[in-house]
Amino acid sequence: MEHNSNMTPPSSPSLLRPSRPVGFIGYGAYVPRYRLPAREVARVWTGGKGAGLPIKEKAVPGLDEDVITMSIEAAKNAIARAGIDASELRAIWVGSESHPYAVKPTSTVVAEAIGASAHIQAGDWEFACKAGTEAIVAAMGFVGSGMADYALAIGMDTAQGKPGDALEYTAAAGGAAYIVGPAENALTVINASYSYVTDTPDFWRREYQKYPEHGVRFTGEPAYFHHITSSSKTLMEALGTTAKDYKWAVFHQPNTKFPQRAAQMLGFTPEQIAPGLLVPVIGNTYSGSSIIGLTAILDIAQPGDRILLASFGSGAGSDAFDLTVTDKILERQGKATKTQEYIARRTEIDYATYARMRGKITMK
Amino acid sequence: MEIPRHWRLKKQRYALIGEVCPHCDAKIFPPRDVCPECHREAKDLFQFSGKGEIYSYTTIYEAPSGFDSNAPYTVALVKLSEGPMITAQLTDVDAAQVQIGMPVEMVTRKMRDDGDERGMIVYGYKFRPTLNHI
Numbered sequence: 001m002e003h004n005s006n007m008t009p010p011s012s013p014s015l016l017r018p019s020r021p022v023g024f025i026g027y028g029a030y031v032p033r034y035r036l037p038a039r040e041v042a043r044v045w046t047g048g049k050g051a052g053l054p055i056k057e058k059a060v061p062g063l064d065e066d067v068i069t070m071s072i073e074a075a076k077n078a079i080a081r082a083g084i085d086a087s088e089l090r091a092i093w094v095g096s097e098s099h100p101y102a103v104k105p106t107s108t109v110v111a112e113a114i115g116a117s118a119h120i121q122a123g124d125w126e127f128a129c130k131a132g133t134e135a136i137v138a139a140m141g142f143v144g145s146g147m148a149d150y151a152l153a154i155g156m157d158t159a160q161g162k163p164g165d166a167l168e169y170t171a172a173a174g175g176a177a178y179i180v181g182p183a184e185n186a187l188t189v190i191n192a193s194y195s196y197v198t199d200t201p202d203f204w205r206r207e208y209q210k211y212p213e214h215g216v217r218f219t220g221e222p223a224y225f226h227h228i229t230s231s232s233k234t235l236m237e238a239l240g241t242t243a244k245d246y247k248w249a250v251f252h253q254p255n256t257k258f259p260q261r262a263a264q265m266l267g268f269t270p271e272q273i274a275p276g277l278l279v280p281v282i283g284n285t286y287s288g289s290s291i292i293g294l295t296a297i298l299d300i301a302q303p304g305d306r307i308l309l310a311s312f313g314s315g316a317g318s319d320a321f322d323l324t325v326t327d328k329i330l331e332r333q334g335k336a337t338k339t340q341e342y343i344a345r346r347t348e349i350d351y352a353t354y355a356r357m358r359g360k361i362t363m364k
Numbered sequence: 365m366e367i368p369r370h371w372r373l374k375k376q377r378y379a380l381i382g383e384v385c386p387h388c389d390a391k392i393f394p395p396r397d398v399c400p401e402c403h404r405e406a407k408d409l410f411q412f413s414g415k416g417e418i419y420s421y422t423t424i425y426e427a428p429s430g431f432d433s434n435a436p437y438t439v440a441l442v443k444l445s446e447g448p449m450i451t452a453q454l455t456d457v458d459a460a461q462v463q464i465g466m467p468v469e470m471v472t473r474k475m476r477d478d479g480d481e482r483g484m485i486v487y488g489y490k491f492r493p494t495l496n497h498i
Binding site for chain 2: 033062063064065066068069072073100101104109112113114115337341345347363
């Protein structure tokens, strides 16, 4: 594709590395209980035909769940692993494209429910699927400047696809919460971060619209692959690393093939992305997608493991992170429900139940 | 519309915050500022663990106004591990799975919309089968 001059990387890219080293103190995942198999969507809309379903099944929120309730549970898991009191958090930021209210913050309800102080920063973030990692970058600056010791960043979604649309197979619910804090108390140090963003019309949802639209041919190369490889390559080149330097990698997961191909383009093996590749069994959790994949890696990680994390948000951009696991991981992995335990808690539903749960049936 | 009431009750509803009696150490939920055991003043806040077990239960098919969109659902008397018995909805469980004595844990969930889809969303405690025993 054509590249504008502003798309070429600066000669010495400025990685984000705060003067005070920071890392993840705690992490927590949440996946709702219900699963809609992709074959159910195909049964209803294509007569069961259609080659190659994009995933096996997706996670569906219960009637009483939304981004607020799911964020509360993920945040509690992160706090349990961090071993801090919720009142020590200086910021609570929630990234999502399915905030329950158009106007009224998700973050203040989460703060109140987990027992945080009222004397904090709170706000909701939106950047399609990378709102959660943008909140993490902000938390790095907030803690890294020394202004705060602990900041909670969440990426969580209850994504909706238009009935019958390609996205309906994958649009799922779930996400993760991370507490950013000083590196000396971190279970994973954030060595550096780098982002890459452009105005790309691959996916959007206008105000008052229930379902998103996508600019079909923009989805792959110009959007997902270009942004993820740009952020990741620039980060790795500036750090002098190659795929072989990492034990694990995790990328945004809109379907099974995209992250597999992004990994291949960057030189990673299928084994390196295997534990974080959750999309086949939970679907695309949008703002939660790459970072819930990271929780599954952290659940099994060992001290010294180096990890590459790269999110993608339509519109479009990617945040890449270089992480190193510390010896504090071992004592904290078991202090909250593991991601695979949430995935194993599985109740299959049919399309009719799904339609009811997701408010797709007109009642008046 | 009961906005003032939702706001006033948010601490106990979101996070199961009750009271503890400074005189006899009884744990109190819902908070009422007077100890039901020794009848003296009790205003110290207490954070319940959210763990408990089902004492009894029933399944609601004809739900009251505001809850009908979630029917059928199961309501239980939950005996909290700190002592008090409270009434709450169960969630993430099929009615046929529910048993007396089943260990449950508190989760914060959406209770209902106040009014229609234009009203505020009311969040509060429900209980689900205990996921793990950490």
